[in-house]
Amino acid sequence: MKLNIALLAGDGIGPEVIDQAVKVCDAVAKKFSHEINWKPALTGAAAIDAVGEPYPDETHETCISSDAVLFGAIGHPRFDNDPSAKVRPEQGLLKMRQKLGLFANVRPTFTFPSLIDKSPLKRERIEGTDLVFLRELTGGIYFGKRGREDNGDTAYDTCTYTRAEIQRLAKKGFELAMKRSKKLCCVDKANVLESSRLWRETVQEMAKDYPEVSVSYEFVDAVAMRLVQWPNDYDVLITENMFGDILTDEASVISGSMGLMPSASVGESIGLYEPIHGSYPQAAGKDIANPLATILSAAMLFDDLNLAEEAETIRNIVNASLAEGVVTEDLAEGGKSYKTSEVGDWLAARV
Amino acid sequence: MKLNIALLAGDGIGPEVIDQAVKVCDAVAKKFSHEINWKPALTGAAAIDAVGEPYPDETHETCISSDAVLFGAIGHPRFDNDPSAKVRPEQGLLKMRQKLGLFANVRPTFTFPSLIDKSPLKRERIEGTDLVFLRELTGGIYFGKRGREDNGDTAYDTCTYTRAEIQRLAKKGFELAMKRSKKLCCVDKANVLESSRLWRETVQEMAKDYPEVSVSYEFVDAVAMRLVQWPNDYDVLITENMFGDILTDEASVISGSMGLMPSASVGESIGLYEPIHGSYPQAAGKDIANPLATILSAAMLFDDLNLAEEAETIRNIVNASLAEGVVTEDLAEGGKSYKTSEVGDWLAARV
Numbered sequence: 001m002k003l004n005i006a007l008l009a010g011d012g013i014g015p016e017v018i019d020q021a022v023k024v025c026d027a028v029a030k031k032f033s034h035e036i037n038w039k040p041a042l043t044g045a046a047a048i049d050a051v052g053e054p055y056p057d058e059t060h061e062t063c064i065s066s067d068a069v070l071f072g073a074i075g076h077p078r079f080d081n082d083p084s085a086k087v088r089p090e091q092g093l094l095k096m097r098q099k100l101g102l103f104a105n106v107r108p109t110f111t112f113p114s115l116i117d118k119s120p121l122k123r124e125r126i127e128g129t130d131l132v133f134l135r136e137l138t139g140g141i142y143f144g145k146r147g148r149e150d151n152g153d154t155a156y157d158t159c160t161y162t163r164a165e166i167q168r169l170a171k172k173g174f175e176l177a178m179k180r181s182k183k184l185c186c187v188d189k190a191n192v193l194e195s196s197r198l199w200r201e202t203v204q205e206m207a208k209d210y211p212e213v214s215v216s217y218e219f220v221d222a223v224a225m226r227l228v229q230w231p232n233d234y235d236v237l238i239t240e241n242m243f244g245d246i247l248t249d250e251a252s253v254i255s256g257s258m259g260l261m262p263s264a265s266v267g268e269s270i271g272l273y274e275p276i277h278g279s280y281p282q283a284a285g286k287d288i289a290n291p292l293a294t295i296l297s298a299a300m301l302f303d304d305l306n307l308a309e310e311a312e313t314i315r316n317i318v319n320a321s322l323a324e325g326v327v328t329e330d331l332a333e334g335g336k337s338y339k340t341s342e343v344g345d346w347l348a349a350r351v
Numbered sequence: 352m353k354l355n356i357a358l359l360a361g362d363g364i365g366p367e368v369i370d371q372a373v374k375v376c377d378a379v380a381k382k383f384s385h386e387i388n389w390k391p392a393l394t395g396a397a398a399i400d401a402v403g404e405p406y407p408d409e410t411h412e413t414c415i416s417s418d419a420v421l422f423g424a425i426g427h428p429r430f431d432n433d434p435s436a437k438v439r440p441e442q443g444l445l446k447m448r449q450k451l452g453l454f455a456n457v458r459p460t461f462t463f464p465s466l467i468d469k470s471p472l473k474r475e476r477i478e479g480t481d482l483v484f485l486r487e488l489t490g491g492i493y494f495g496k497r498g499r500e501d502n503g504d505t506a507y508d509t510c511t512y513t514r515a516e517i518q519r520l521a522k523k524g525f526e527l528a529m530k531r532s533k534k535l536c537c538v539d540k541a542n543v544l545e546s547s548r549l550w551r552e553t554v555q556e557m558a559k560d561y562p563e564v565s566v567s568y569e570f571v572d573a574v575a576m577r578l579v580q581w582p583n584d585y586d587v588l589i590t591e592n593m594f595g596d597i598l599t600d601e602a603s604v605i606s607g608s609m610g611l612m613p614s615a616s617v618g619e620s621i622g623l624y625e626p627i628h629g630s631y632p633q634a635a636g637k638d639i640a641n642p643l644a645t646i647l648s649a650a651m652l653f654d655d656l657n658l659a660e661e662a663e664t665i666r667n668i669v670n671a672s673l674a675e676g677v678v679t680e681d682l683a684e685g686g687k688s689y690k691t692s693e694v695g696d697w698l699a700a701r702v
């Protein structure tokens with residue numbers, strides 16, 4: 001198979017971790033006789049510096065002419081405390097999500113047996129946790145009308161959802177639930193928000209078509225509690241954009257392996273795969289960042305291209321590296337640690 | 352001192368836990384030679400059943416002619432999966448907050464040394480945690496314009512904030528920080544929302560008047576993570592209504608003693624004091640509910656009326672009951688447990 005993969009390394013540690021994913025993917029391609037054509041493109045602060053735009057048109061062209069996008073991380077501290085900056089890396093991210101139609105952010109949270117004691121949560125609470133959030137990613141308050149009135153003294157944002165937007169996200173949720181444990185939780189705030197009432201109404205309607213799936217409806221505040229009390233109670237969760245932003249980050253803490261958590265953003269056609277961690281500027285250029293989240297994101301990429309064996313190969317070597325202690329300093333617990341590039345080399349050689 | 356306190360017992364276990372708080376407050380009043388005139392009034396599902404309205408005008412009259420309001424809990428399962436019900440208990444809550452001008456919800460999270468191992472979080476992460484959220488309670492997406500369009504297929508909610516609304520909440524935050532460790536965290540989503548940018552801008556402006564307070568600005572998703580990773584990093588946090596709803600509930604899990612956490616909702620004049628737990632209908636009428644959160648809420652009430660010694664007396668006897676194991680079944684760990692009313696009697700007798 002010939003694959004075109006757009007490569008958006010981005011900022012901070014992005015380029016370093018992406019490099020390792022490329023090594024591993026190339027090794028996997030070789031083993032399974034695929035050919036990967038990597039197509040690098042600019043994004044984030046790096047793109048602002050180069051062309052004044054965080055998601056340039058050329059980058060978009062590169063993405064839509066590819067089979068998938070592998071993404072590193074974006075963000076630079078110089079933008080962080082300047083909410084009024086005209087051009088910000090995040091805008092590129094939002095524009096990219098919208099233009100690529102990436103309406104569903106898929107965020108698994110699972111535990112690695114060998115790392116379970118790194119969690120801030122007690123072992124007995126999290127053993128066996130394996131849940132997936134589907135966060136709506138191109139609607140809601142992120143993309144509604146916003147502005148100022150009264151000479152800037154009043155500010156507003158609008159959260160809007162259409163039934164169709166909810167349906168296409170929920171459909172992915174039901175389908176995923178059918179492949180897993182047939183348990184779906186719809187997270188909303190239907191006791192207050194009209195948009196949440198439309199979510200609940202729409203999901204209740206769709207539930208009739210999936211009689212095998214047991215659906216629960218929970219308020220976002222209750223889920224924010226239960227998620228850290230009894231994460232095992234959950235399997236597939238669907239929710240709107242803003243709630244998803246908060247809850248997926250909360251959930252990422254559960255496993256204690258936040259630096260290892262992958263994600264996918266998918267839509268009608270192309271998918272984008274990225275680690276959930278940020279650009280971690282303090283570590284940039286030091287060859288110390290953990291590349292595993294990016295590499296596991298590449299596994300999700302292969303999965304979505306129906307290359308399940310390739311995906312499984314990646315997950316197996318990642319597990320092997322953890323078991324054998326071939327890890328970056330964040331996981332070394334005072335023992336021997338490896339450089340980012342050394343971990344990448346080891347994994348690629350193992351494929 | 353003569354005190355008029357409105358007594359809104361509400362639904363489920365509300366009446367039972369309120370009864371114990373009344374016993375304890377009466378004992379405290381006697382000890383310190385105050386006289387409390389309790390003024391019961393209807394609210395929640397109980398009020399809907401009686402007069403068709405969750406926050407009737409008579410109840411409002413009772414509240415505004417009192418020095419403070421002691422509140423139990425509201426909510427009944429028959430409304431839970433019916434988002435379209437015309438009259439819901441929550442509407443009473445929102446109306447009450449608005450009509451009483453309760454713009455700041457004060458939610459402390461702290462640990463009880465004797466209960467610390469009940470937390471889902473590891474001891475070393477939470478030892479010494481003592482933080483307070485100030486959640487804006489009468490603005491934002493809870494009270495903005497909402498509705499449907501396109502024959503019901505599009506729903507929207509509006510999040511609006513004015514500079515004045517932010518200032519009065521933030522002022523309480525800065526003042527509280529000055530009395531505590533002079534550390535304030537403003538939680539927002541200024542990288543996306545215009546209302547959040549107004550929050551950040553307003554707080555940055557006000558920070559100049561409190562040069563001793565060290566202020567940090569963090570995104571809501573980052574706080575949702577760090578709160579369960581390193582709760583000790585936080586002291587006073589201020590945030591808007593919806594984020595506060597989610598994060599205060601998340602924070603309540605930290606201590607492992609959610610059933611014991613009190614809260615206050617305050618404004619320009621009258622304050623309302625209530626446990627953070629819900630109406631827990633399964634336990635209603637069984638004399639098994641834990642009354643301590645309501646009793647600790649009464650302590651916050653005395654504090655706000657500048658009766659610090661009275662408040663301290665309550666907290667001390669609560670600690671004594673925990674130390675001596677005079678607790679309801681939720682805390683009994685298989686040991687001897689006491690009825691709700693027995694715990695109330697014991698505490699009142701100890702005052």
Ligand SMILES: CC(C)[C@H](C(=O)O)[C@@H](O)C(=O)O
Nearest residue numbers: 090091093094245542543572
């Ligand atoms: C950077 C920011 C705009 C973004 C979001 O809120 O969606 C990030 O938090 C994420 O979750 O990918």
Ligand SMILES: CC(C)[C@H](C(=O)O)[C@@H](O)C(=O)O
Nearest residue numbers: 191192221441442444445596
């Ligand atoms: C019942 C509901 C409307 C309410 C809220 O969201 O404010 C509750 O969750 C709370 O936090 O007091």
